[in-house]
Amino acid sequence: MTDKLAILLKSGRNTVFFGGAGVSTESGIPDFRLETGLYNARRIYGYPPEQLISHSLFKQNPSLFFRYYKENLVAKDAKPNAAHMALAQLEDRGLLQMVITQNIDGLHQAAGSHNVLELHGSNWRQYCVDCDKKYDLEYILNEGNCKDGVIPVCAVCSGIVRPDVVLYEEGLDDAVVSAAIDAIASADLLIVGGTSLVVYPAAGFLRYFNGNNLVLINKSETSADKSAQLIIRESIGKVMEEVITKI
Numbered sequence: 001m002t003d004k005l006a007i008l009l010k011s012g013r014n015t016v017f018f019g020g021a022g023v024s025t026e027s028g029i030p031d032f033r034l035e036t037g038l039y040n041a042r043r044i045y046g047y048p049p050e051q052l053i054s055h056s057l058f059k060q061n062p063s064l065f066f067r068y069y070k071e072n073l074v075a076k077d078a079k080p081n082a083a084h085m086a087l088a089q090l091e092d093r094g095l096l097q098m099v100i101t102q103n104i105d106g107l108h109q110a111a112g113s114h115n116v117l118e119l120h121g122s123n124w125r126q127y128c129v130d131c132d133k134k135y136d137l138e139y140i141l142n143e144g145n146c147k148d149g150v151i152p153v154c155a156v157c158s159g160i161v162r163p164d165v166v167l168y169e170e171g172l173d174d175a176v177v178s179a180a181i182d183a184i185a186s187a188d189l190l191i192v193g194g195t196s197l198v199v200y201p202a203a204g205f206l207r208y209f210n211g212n213n214l215v216l217i218n219k220s221e222t223s224a225d226k227s228a229q230l231i232i233r234e235s236i237g238k239v240m241e242e243v244i245t246k247i
């Protein structure tokens, strides 16, 4: 399986990688949409994740929003895994043109990738909702910068500082979406990894792909299995680590 993927990568003229939560779970970042995450969210915070990280909860109960966000969605010490490292190497060798990710952990950049489109934003960028001053992750994690030790407050105008991530009920960034669509539409090889393609907006993006080879790397079935030229049911880290040795 990885032999065929290696051949496709070597012959690809424009290769795009589209990754989901599965790419990050191998770095120890749990997917909050999975059963344990759902269960814990209800038990500890009283709501399911899609409500806890919704725009309305952020407005109505910022204290609960930030408690959940900081305790569950910020994995400051997570390290890139074999998949992130291999993708960065492929970019370096000119064999990968773009990474499109649904993750907000910044691990592709930490691994050394430069061409990364973050559909859902990034934990590493924070901004004041009133004056738009930019802050880093450290700032909001420092209790001294937070009201009641929880809600980050702007040092300039006392507005709330929030993560530059797309919350439920919020739209994706138009510029990032068009760049992602352009990248997929012009790719001749599209590798989709670590996603079963059920979470919005992943599935929708694939219909822009016009290229010759679609590769799916995911442990379980995906909604695009029928259109794929190659399906690998394996851990994304294991596959990418192996394939890089064959190129």
Ligand code: ZN
Pocket (backbone or CB within 6 Å): 128, 129, 130, 131, 132, 133, 154, 155, 156, 157, 158, 159
């Ligand atoms: Zn401000």
